[in-house]
Amino acid sequence: MRKDPTWRIPVGILGLLGALAIYALLVSRAAGPIGGLPVLVQTVIYIVLGTIWLLPLRRFLIWMETGRWR
Template structure:
């Protein structure tokens, strides 16, 4: 356990917020144009997948925030 604060946590949170806002804006801007004519069930699946995809790199990012190593 670390006993002193590290700069990586506040910087990591800011990076995460900026990245999620950018991701959401890109999805909100471009995806409706691509799938707007699809059946609502297929649109739901696409949005569910896109809503979960951002979680894939999150584990490594959180490990970096805590330890400084991207393992």
């Protein structure tokens, strides 16, 4: 069974790249205040910030493939 590509895949990839670029800029702007915190607190913050963007990714990838959000 072969599926033809849809417009959602290239648009989704561009959207994902754009959203990640904006998110990276926001996190990098927060690096100054975070840098003044103790190292263990920084570690926890960066682990959370490094993984939080994954939360909406599953539904976004499902939308790219199927056109549905669930």
